[in-house]
Amino acid sequence: MAVDLQNSVVLITGTDPGNSRFGTGFIIYQDDEMAYLLTCAHVVDDVGGANAIDVEGAPAAVVAYGSAAELDLAVLRVPSRMDKKPLPLQPTGDKDSRFMTAGFQKFGSHFLVRPLQGILGQTVALAVRGQADRVRAWDLKIEDDYQLQPGYSGSPVLDQAGGTVLGVVSHRQGQGERGLAISVEALPKLWPEMPETLLSSEPAAVSPPPIPLPKPGPMASQTNPSQKGSTMSRSISLFFSYAHEDEALRDELAKHLSIMRRQGVISDWYDRDITAGSEWADAIDDNLNTADIILLLVSPDFIASDYCYDVEMTRALERHTAKEAIVIPVILRPTRWQNAPFSKLQALPKNAKPVTTWPDQDEAFLYIAEAIYKVAEMQAKKPTPSPSSAPTPTPTPVTPSPAPVAATVNYNIPTIRRLLTAVFDDETLDIFCFDYYRDVRDSFSQGMSRTAKIQRLIEYCERNLAFETLLQRVEQENPAQYERFKPQLTA
Secondary structure, eight states: OSSSSHHEEEEEEESSTTTOOOEEEEEEEEEESSEEEEEEEEHHHHTTOTEEEETTTTTTTEEOTTTTTTTOOOEEEEEOOOTSOOOOOOOOOOOOOOOEEEEEEEEEEEEEEEEEEEEEEEEEOOOOOOOOOOOEEEEEOOSSSSOGGGGGTTTTTEOOOOOOEEEEEEETTTTEEEEEEEEEEGGHHHOOSOOSSSBOOOHHHHHOOOOOOOOOOOOOOOGGGGGOOOSSSSOOEEEEOOGGGGGHHHHHHHHHHHHHHHTTTTEEEOOOOOOTTHHHHHHHHHHHHHEEEEEEEEEEHHHOOHIIIIIIIIHHHHHHHTTTTEEEEOOSSSSOOTTTTTSOOOSSSGGGGGGGGSSHHHHHHHHHHHHHHHHHHHTTTTOOOOOOOOOOOOOOOOOOOOOOTTTTBBHHHHHHHHHHHHHHOOHHHHHHHHOHHHHHHHHHHHHHHHHHHHHHHHHHHHTOOOOHHHHHHHHOHHHHHHHGGGGGBBB
C-alpha cells in the first residue's frame, strides 16, 4: 500500500452544532495558499449547505457542485493543509482488482477513521432524467472485518496496484458490504477550470511515491532522471548498523527504502558496499561518521556482537548526543533491549513491536520507511554534517532558557495543543524536543503517547514562560499550520 489513506482524508461537518451529519473528503490539489478537496455533493447538502461547511476547524468554500440528483460530486476550497498530501487521480481501473478506502464513522463522542479493503466490481453508468450524458461508476464489494458506514460518503477509492484514486464513494448498499463509487473521470465536467495535469490517463505517469510527504514543496532541481519526485534540498545519507545474521531482514528494509533512493531522498550505505582492496574498518568509520541517519537494526545477534554494540552503537550515540546525526533503533527480532543505552530513543516500528512478530512484515517495513522519510525531511533542512574520523568529547548541549514573555500575554493552551498535534507526529516531535528542549525529551519514556509528550512540552513552557519561543520555532517548522492556528493562539 503506497498511500497513508487514514492521514489523507479529512472530516467534513457543519458549522451548526445541532447538525450531526458528516462525511469524508480528500485533497486532490494544493498550492501555497489553498487546498482543494473532493467529496460528494450530498455531503455538502447534509452538513447544511454551501455556507455552513467546516473541514476540521476551517471554513470551506464551494468551488464546484454537481448536486446530489445529478453528478454527486463537489470540490471544496480550504486554507492550505501541508500536513495532508494530495492524492493522485487516475480514472482507469480493472474489474476484480483490489482497492482501499478510508472514511469517518461515529465512535461515541468522537469520529473514527477506518481503512477498508475490497474488490472492484463492474463499471456501471448513472443516467439522469432529461439528460443524455452518463456518469461512470464502480460497484464496490467490501472484503474486510468492517463495512461501509454513512460517513464514508466522499471517501477516495484507491487502486492498490497503482496507488491512485479512481473513484469517490457515493452510496452504501445493504449493511455496507457493498457500495458505489463515482469515477473521477467526471471531474473535468464538474470543474472545467481544474489544473490540466490533475487527471491523467497514463498509469505510469502518475504512480506516486510510496512515502507520504507531510510538507509538499517546490520540486527540487533535477539533474538525474532517477531522482524525479525528490523535494529535498539535499540527499540524506543513511547508515545501517546490523549483525550479519540479520542481512535478509536488512535487505527487505532496503527494498522498502528503494523508492527514496531512486528519488534522491536518501543514499544508504552498509558494509556490503566496501570495494575490493579497501580497509573495511576505515570504510565503516568514514560512513558512520558522516551519516545523517543511523539505523540500529536490533536483534539478539546485534546485542551479542561486540563490534555492533561496543563500536558502532557507541559512536552512533555520541554523534546523536552531539546533534550530528539522528539514531533510530529498529527492532527486527525479539530481544531484551529495554535497558540498552539506546532505550530512551524512539524505536521503530510502531510500539517497538519486533518486525518478525508482525502478521505482515511488509506492513512493519512500510511503517519504518514512512517514519524514516519524515526524519529525512527534517534532517534535509540542517547543514551537512562534517566528517570526523574519531570520536571527540562533546559537551551535552544545554538549551538556554528562553526570555520570559510579557506577563500580559495570555496564551490559549488548548489551541497550542491542537497546533502541536497538527504539526508533529511521534518521530518528528521527538526530534523537535531533542533539538530544542532536551530536558523535555529526556523525560519521555518508551511507549509514551504523543498526547502525553505534548503535555510535557506544554508544562515546560508554562513553568518557564517559554510559549513565545516555542511558537516561533513551530512557525519555522510548519508555517502553513502556524498561520492556520495563529488567530486563536492568544486569548
